[in-house]
Amino acid sequence: MIIELHLLQSFPVSNLNRDDVGQPKTATFGGQLRGRISSQSLKRSARLLFQRHGLEAGETGVRTKRLVASTAALLEERGRTHTEAVGVAQSALVALGLGLDKRRPALTEYLLFVGNDAVSLLADYCERDWSPLAADAAARARAAEKKKADSSKDDLTEDKKSKVKPDKATLEEAARILDASRVVDVALFGRMIADNKDFNVNAASQVAHAISTHAVVNEYDYYTAVDDLQPSDESGADMIGTVDFNAACYYRYANLHLDQLSHNLRGDTDLMARATRAWLDAFIDAVPSGKQNSMAALTPPETLLVVVRDSGAWNLANAFLKPVSDSDLMVASSRALLGHFNRIRRFYGDDGIRAVVAASVTAELDGLAEGELAPSRHELVSRVLAATKA
Structure with a gap:
């Protein structure tokens, strides 16, 4: 119908x-x-x-590239340091098979359409797997420092290394975090996740x-604006511009x-x-x-x-x-x-x-x-x- x-x-x-x-x-x-x-x-x-x-x-969702920052803020509220929280949140997204922006790793590679509870679910996952994720975050930090020192490193190779293929258990975790079966705007307008088509929604x-x-x-x-504190013996506008309509x-x-x-x-x-x-x-x-x-x-x-x-x-x-x-x-x-x-x-x-x-x-x-x-x-x-x- x-x-x-x-x-x-x-x-x-x-x-x-x-x-x-x-x-x-x-x-x-x-x-x-x-x-x-x-x-x-x-x-x-x-x-x-x-x-x-x-x-x-x-029952509604959010479209964002800023899951790292939101998740890290929640982890900080739970007692983690800022640096640890950011690194673990980044590693968690990579472990789940979601790429990070190459130039700004605080952002995901593309906008994700997720439920409003995705941040808390991602933070829970970080807490449960904290040790391996923290170790991965430390390794990623070392690799980033090495890359800065070695300007001849191949960016394409680095891109390939930044994505992993999750195992079955991790995919199940990703499915739980990305579940949209009760997220109405995702159900209405759909979702495409390039890294895993299983999470797409028509x-x-x-x-x-x-x-x-x-x-x-x-x-x-054509508009003008006058400075309210302009001296009385001065005339003219202090801002001139145009707005299309x-x-x-x-x-x-x-x-x-x-x-x-x-x-x-x-x-x-x-x-x-x-x-x-x-x-x-x-x-x-x-x-x-x-x-x-x-x-x-x-x-x-x-x-x-x-x-x-x-x-x-x-x-x-x-x-x-x-x-x-x-x-x-x-x-x-x-x-x-x-x-x-x-x-x-x-x-x-x-x-x-x-x-x-x-x-x-x-x-x-x-x-x-x-x-x-x-x-x-x-x-x-x-x-x-x-x-x-x-």
Whole structure:
């Protein structure tokens, strides 16, 4: 079973998701430049809301390269010295088959998506195997000193030595520390661990890049700032700069494969139900944080369409292949979205669709049956969740 979420959300002056030169991200679609918000930005914004929408801290995860520092800090609280704790934490990760950053060994080689209890579990492992891990840490420290003294040493050879193949018992320990069967955001968005594919998790949710329903042109704000303590006989600004922005109505799409979510959460029906509600509510509320302190573009979605289906998936972005040009962008975009959905439904049929629920703050939702319209966000969410239990 699949839940599809289609949202229309208009943001005023904003720079929610910047590119490498600080401008709002864009994409060319239908031959026209559109505003864009990356799926990664939207997923992070939703993840940060999961606890607000009913999940416990222990049921959510963290994406980090800083397991060494966090684990070492916990070991220090347990009475270990800082140097010992850092070295043993590094050796523990290497023993578990996880590489360290070559240039900054205080970091892992790549971001790890783990449960919030991974740090305490890793610290417990360090304590249980302290002696061999401490010996390895000392050997690694000596090797590092030797490498500094021998500038001709082959970096590639050193890389190969920095990774080990764990034995069966150590792999079982790694599986316990990296277990994500109760970590909802890992279950939803998946995980790839290059060093051991056994710890990979297939994502239950797919999230599209949001694109504007109309053509956009990025603009910039020229600003000045005056020193409050500037003498009265002086004039002029003490800071001058520019900030890029645009204003756009975005189409957002995400889906949730409930069978995959159930598999990832090992069939825990209670956790799955709460995860499904948290996913739906969090994606409705998700707003990227870019430049919000200076622009406060905190507008909610105004048109919401949710489809519950047994199989298949329809991203409705092609409703906006021809850019909307009406002066009332939200109303025109809503009309285009619903019209496109109804045309596809007529053409392909709706035998696999269990429920359609739509709601809008401002637009008339033409073409939908009366029973498919919800008067509020609360009613929409309730109907969708009820449909998943049918």
